[in-house]
Amino acid sequence: MESVSTPGPQNFAPSPDFKWLCQELFTKIDQIRNSKEKRPTRQRYRDVINNFVRMWRTTVGSDFYPVLVLALPQRDRRTFQMKDVTLIRAVCATLHLDPKSTTQQRLLNWKSRIGSGGSNRLSSICVHEIAQRRKEPLVDRQQRVSIDTVNDWLNQLAERPTRPAGGVNNLVKSELWQDIMNKLSYLELKYFFDIILKIKVMGSQENTLLYAWHPDARDYLSVVSDLYSVTQKLFDPEKRLQNDEFTLQIDSPFSPQLAKRISSTSYEKIVNKLLVRQGQEMFFIEEKMDGERLQIHYSNYGQSIKYYSRRGTDYTYLYGSDSSQGPISPFLKLDPKVENCILDGEMISFDNETNSVLPFGIVKSVAKHATDSSSSPGFSSGLTTETESFHPLFMAFDLLFLNDKPLINYPLWQRKKYLNQVLRPNPLHNRIRILSHNEGHNVDDIKKHLAFAVKANSEGIILKNPQAKYVPASRNDSWIKIKPEYLDQFGENMDLIVMGKDSAVKDSYMCGIALQESTKTPTPTSIVDLDTQNEEYADNEMEDLPSRKIIGFVSFCSIANGISKNELQEIQNMTRGKWHNFKDDPPLASDQDLVMLQFGSKKPREWIHPKDSVVLEIKARSIDNTESQINNFATGCTLYGGYCKTIRKDKDWSSCYTMAEFQRDRFFKSGHREANTTPPAAKRSGNKRRRKILRFISDSNELQNKTEVASNLFHGMNFYVISDYYNPLTKTRISRNQINREVITQGGAVVYNLITKPDEMNKLRIISGTYNIECKTLIERGYDVLSPRWILDCVLYKKVLSLEPIYCFNVSDELMKLAKTRNDPFGDSYQTNINERTLQEIIQANLHSEYEPLDTGKLDDEMSTIPLLLFSKRKIYIQECVCVTDCLKGSLTEWKLKLYGGTIVNKITESNLLVLIPPSDNSFTAVFKESVQLIRSQIADVLTSNPDQLEAIPRVVSPEWVDASIKENVQVPEELYPII
Incomplete structure (x- = not known):
């Protein structure tokens, strides 16, 4: 019995007018966006979109692609070579305006005209100029432009040649443009301009429209990234997709699976996540590459090769559309039996001369250079020349599709096995590689490979569950990335x-x-x-x-x-x-x-x-x-x-x-939390909480009785302390109990409830360093709350200090106004002598403050370029290579670091930055390479043997980093100035 193929979507009625689409969908969406109606906006959007979809199904048919591709132009794969300037020039040429006319200049500067009363779309501004100079076309019912006609016009625009044949003048003279300008009404023209400019006509309602058409449309689009494929498969909302249908297809880019970032320093918990919860005996460890995530779609035995980024951008033009051209495609050698496949990997920049990976930011530049330098697959012979020593290199780490069969439901170990069987990289060319992996079983394996990443100056490592399936567009526990935690870096960028x-x-x-x-x-x-x-x-x-x-x-x-x-x-x-x-x-x-x-x-x-x-x-x-x-x-x-x-x-x-x-x-990454400290549990039962409070009161009474009084500084004052105090400058924490003890030591009294007589309110000080529930409640009742720092500074200066803004955690406007009179505009006290810590805080608070420009619009440029204490938090270890003959270079670097506030240390373990002085001629000799490797090995050895000596891993930079930081008046990213 022959199988009957399922018919695709079909429309039983002629294509509706484009004006109907504009009126029934686009205009109503815009009206809701600008409406002040009290009814929930989300519900109004949903009603309009659902009603439109219902009308389409009942009056037109089940093929929604003609509408969807117009409603979501940002998802349309067609490119119309139409930017803002191109459209403006085309409109002005159509109106026969001089290119130097004030109208064209005003349109070219259209963004400056946007205000509260005007439109924020170029399309509306262009249509307004057209309406002032031309009458709206009068089109009868038979001559109205249909949705299909508009799509035909867009197809022709997409097929137009590039410059010079496709320039503005030729466009304006074409019959296509004349039809567009003479047959579309003002309303249609406005949305047509939006579409060719790829403006989001539906605003933020893309998912609402997709879901209204079919419940699976949004999820399926994330896999295939193609509106046509979505509408061809999903046209009956009653027929839902099965799990195995959310799969990959050749030439359809998808959102790749990403590694989950773990901020915890507890490797034991990471191992438990990979082994205990997953029931595995080992996990894979891969090096994290510093490149751009790419997927290669190989089809028809290499006659068609596509390269897509993680967001679906097509970069085929950079790497070669078939096996005969480009810097990568000619070297993509697969088993002869492979008709089609999808490879997942990372495109990096590689320098043959130094045998090292170049920074991420130049991946496309290197690819473009290699593309421009190669006109045939034989250009690899030029790799030995100095100008072509660097080139793109694709590191493949997964095989997701093979000979018309998706592999995403196969376990990782099996996909890697197939990858090694079908891909045949040539190490001589260094254009295609398979990313190697190692097996890990415990915490020591993670530390060992992380130390190796430090030695190799790598981005870090990725841990993978070998039994896990590949889940597009997800981050889950099966892939976990770990980066070396450098001292100066706040997590990842x-x-x-x-x-x-x-x-x-x-x-x-x-x-x-x-x-x-x-x-x-x-x-x-x-x-x-x-x-x-x-x-x-x-x-x-x-x-x-x-x-x-x-x-x-x-x-x-x-x-x-x-x-x-x-x-x-x-x-x-x-x-x-x-x-x-x-x-x-x-x-x-x-x-x-x-x-x-x-x-x-x-x-x-x-x-x-x-x-x-x-x-x-x-x-x-x-x-x-x-x-x-x-x-x-x-x-x-x-x-x-x-x-x-x-x-x-x-x-x-x-x-x-x-x-x-x-x-x-x-x-x-908080300074108070040690690496092996387990944070407190968030969920506690009511009984445990009650017992904790009773115990606290008991401990507090004991504290009052046992603490000896050393002075009468706070005599006659009552203190109600709500929370701990954390000093962000010193990264130290003083507990609530310690603050209470300090109060009692200085002769004050600690109270544990606020049942206070009105005549005693002037003796009460409420202290808090955080906005917890109790603190917020007291503020709402009208209480003033002071920072614990006031207590500490009073003890430091041995006198009761007047309230200043830094001591007012949350006080009334009157009290804050009074407190501000005791400081100058920079926060320096008129009444209290300044100490080193306070000076450092004032400098930090004002160093990066931004003030409104003077009325003259001029500031002292020389003063703005002084890098006050630029390296003040840096502890620098300077290492000169044994092959360095110019000792002045190292001394000069040290002098610059000291001049701008840096501290020079004699041990690597005390540093948070390493500066390695290379040979004066910048030649990468074997001796210098050995010095570089020795430094990284020392850091890695400390990391594995005695990690407590290092808070985190110091960066290794060249002296050029110091000069660049001084020039930019800010500490520039260290990874931009590595020692290769």
Whole structure:
């Protein structure tokens, strides 16, 4: 009996008018976005979209692709070679305007015209100019443009040649453009322009539209990344996909599986996660490569080869579309029986001369150089030349598809076995390699390979469960990555979303962190004490972070350093026309189409919606949560020494750094927590909690009786202490019990309830260093709360100090106003002598402060370039190579480090930075390589034998890092100045 193939989607009615689509879907979505109606915005979106889908099914048919590709142009694989400038010039040419006319110049600067009363889309501005000069086309019913016709026009635009034949002049003269301009109404033209510019016509309602068409559409799209494939397979909402149908296909890019980041230093728990919970006897250990994640789709025995990034970007033009061209494809040698396959791996840059991996940021540049240098597969003969010593290298580590059969449900060990059988890399060419792996069984194996990563100057290691399946678009416990924890680095580099910008002496971008649905929205000062043992993450430190949808963003820092002119121009191009004036058009929390944007007291001059913004990879020295920074940003803290490394084009607003990740990283990297300390459990029963309180009262009475009084400093004063105190500068914690003991020692009295007579209120001091429930309750009742630091400083100065802002944890406006009169604008006290610690805090608080520019618009540029105490937190060990003959170079480097505040130490274990002085001629001799390897081996040996000697692993840099930091007036990323 012959099998009957299932028919695909079909429409039983002619293609509807494009104007109908604009009126029934696009316009109504825009109206909801701008409406002030009280009914929930989300429900109104859902009603409009569901009603449209219902009409399409009942009046047109089951083929939804013609609509979906227009409604989601950002998902359309067609490229129309149409940017903002191209569209503006085409419109002006159509209107017969002079290229130097004021109208064209005004349109080219259209982003500056965006305000609270105008449109924020270029399409609307262009249509407005057209309407002033031309009548709207009068098209009768028979001549209306259908949805299919619009798609045909878009196909023709996508097939147009590139310049010069495809320039603006030829476009405007073409019959295609004339039809577009003469047959579309103003409304249709507006959305047509949006589509060719790939603007998100549906705004944030992409998933709503996909789900309305079919419940599995969103998940299936994440696997195939192709709207046509989605609509061909999913057209009947009653027929749901089976688990095995969410699988990979050749030439359809997918979101790869990613490694889960573990911030805990407890390797025992990682081993338990890989072995005990998974029931395995061993795990795989792989080196973490510093490159770009790529998937290779090999088909038709190598006649077609595609390269896709983790976000589905096609980079085939860089690496070769078949086995006869490009810097990679000619060297992709597979078993002759392999007709098609999908390889997962990392594309890195490799230097043959030094036999080393080059930094991540130049991967595409190296690939482009290799592509431009090669016109035939024989160009590998030029590898020995000096200019072509570096080239791209693909490190394959997984095989996901083989001869029309998906392998994602096979265990990892079997996929690796097949990979080694079908892929035949040639080590002589160094273009394709299989990433080797080792077996691990215990904590010692992890430490050993992590030490090896340090010796090899590698990114770290990845631990994998050999029995695990491959799960696209996921992070789970089967892949865990561990990076060497360098002293100066705050976890991994943070990918922050740009939320605002200011143009003053130096352009700066305000960046933020994402809030997820399960993340509590911070309030100013609510996470000032980020180094406390956060019970929310302590209970189960190894569990996944919340993966619910993003509901908002909070401001975190301002970044100006590290952004080159080219990157600045690129950011401007990517965000042109998307900025809003904060004063005239502030973000509205009530507009649910916009995710919540929350700023502190520091507001940008212009803000941008995260969905229209860019992600920057930021590195910083540390977190600054001093009192002066509490209210500046919505997180209650900011970054100290923030520096932009690069623009993350592979990420968007939905994949940037989250508050949950931030809180988790701060918890596991807090100075008070030792490596083997287990955080307190978050969940306790009521009885245990009650017993703990009773015991505390008992201990407190005992404390009052046993503590000897040493002075009468606090005589007649009562203190109610709520919490511990953590000093972010010294990274030390003073417990609540210690503070109580200090009070009693100085003659004060500790109370354990607030049943106080009114005439005794002036004798009571409420003390707290964190915003816990009890503290918030007392604040709501009108109590003033002081910082524990006031007690400590009173003891230090041996007198009762007047209240200043640094001692006011949360007080009334009147009291804070009085406290501020006792300090100068920089926080220096008029009444109390300054000490070394206070001076350091004042310097840190004001060193990176940003002030409004003077009315003249001019500041003292010379003063702004002085790097005060640039290396103040650095303990540097300087090692000169035995082959160095120019001793002056090492002495000069040491002098510079000391001049800018650095401390030179004599032991590696005391350092947090290693500077290795290379030969003066920069030649990489065998002796110098031996010196480099010796340094890394010493660090690795300490890490494995006696890790307590190192808080973390110091970086090894060249002297050029010192010069670059002084030039940039900020400590630049060390990994950009490695010793090869």
